[in-house]
Amino acid sequence: MKKQRELSNDSPAPALTTEVLILPDGQILVHNLTPTFAGLLARLNPGCEQIASRITHHAAFHHEFSD
Amino acid sequence: MIEVASNEQSVGFRPHEARIPPRCGRKSTLRSALARERAKVARAALAQCRLCGHQCGVDRLAGPAGLCHAGAEARVFSAQTEVSDELELIPTFAIALSGCDLRCDFCITGGPSWNPREGAPLRLNPLVERAVAALQKGARTVMILGGEPTVHLPTALEIVAALPEDTKLVWKTNAHGSAQARELLDGLFDVWLADYKFGNDACARRLAKVPDYVRVVRENLLWANGHSELIVRHLVMPGHVGCCWRPVAEWLAAELPGVKVNLRSGFWPAWHSFKHSELRGTVSRIEGDRAWQIARGHGLNLIE
Ligand code: SF4
Secondary structure (H helix, E strand, C coil), rough: CCCCCCCHHHHHHHCCCCCCEEECCCEEEEECCCCCHHHHHCCCCCCCHHHHHHHHHHHHHHCCCCC | EEEECCCCCCCCCCHHHHHCCCCCCCCCCCCHHHHHHHHHHHHHHHEEEEEHHCCCCCHHHHHHCCCCCCCCCEECCCCCCECCCCCCCEEEEEEEEECCCCCCCCCCCCCHHCCCCCCECCHHHHHHHHHHHHHHHHCCCCECCCCCCHHHHHHHHHHHHCCCCEEEEEEEEEECEEEEHHHCCCCCCCEEEECCCCCCHHHHHHCCCCCCCCHHHHHHHHHHHHHCCEEEECCCCCHHHHHHHHHHHHHHHHHHCCCEEEEEECCCCCCCCHHHHHHHCCCHHHHHHHHHHHHCCCCEEECC
């Protein structure tokens, strides 16, 4: 399921990956959630406590976080 | 609703008997120095690999030969900061090594977990530099995972040796390691984040092709609880609440009372799940509720 990608350790900023599965009932499953993607999901669904709890303590940097 | 998904002994070389440097008392022995020494021991042990519960006894220095199909060199299929793990551990810089000793048909990273040749060759210095940069930006922990990191214990220990001494380290494992692997890991990781996937050996054999699963996992969990902080994870699988989660919950309540338990309900029908009729969908609301009732009924110390 995970897309094979070239992850070069020589590169300072390889592509980050989050996988999302949207179910017919509207439920969204997320795997390998990065801070950036958590921020996006929180903006799309501000009422979701599960995502909010993952960015609450780290709100200061989740937008600019990249490695 | 958004959910975070998840998933000894030989007559030859026996490093755990004589050569493993003693447990790390952080004040007297630098973790990095200890990890460096143990990495050498672990790498030599690949000549007759018994790092996991399969106890293959094969020479991985000569090439892949055991059930994990891994040779001596580790590859990385993901290394990034993530916030999908336990709240007390995130953000974590998660380093995922290709290859695993289990063959879980529902593995969410089935490709690189089953195939140690996926991903990119691990280059220690650039990887550690990225981990350190993540820590400087606010990551709380560095997590080493797989696949299953036990398969690549020498490399995992080399990573530990290269990280700053005060890094909070998480060992994310399927808890199917051998006594030899545990001894090499002793005192190096702050947290063991361990899966307890199957409540009986029949499900373990059918879904992950692993014999004697329950005994090996319990042995590892009891050990980990005595040697580091332990968080036990169970991924609720559709159709396996009664046969897998209930006995896991009962055992945790009886043998590891108070241990932190993360019950994950975001089952994702990935990889070869289609081979098993009950694993072709997600966990129903009724099953999810039942799983939580069992957890509460046993007074488990549930964390998110
Ligand atoms: S890590 Fe486990 S499966 Fe792989 S060769 Fe060693 S004992 Fe066998």
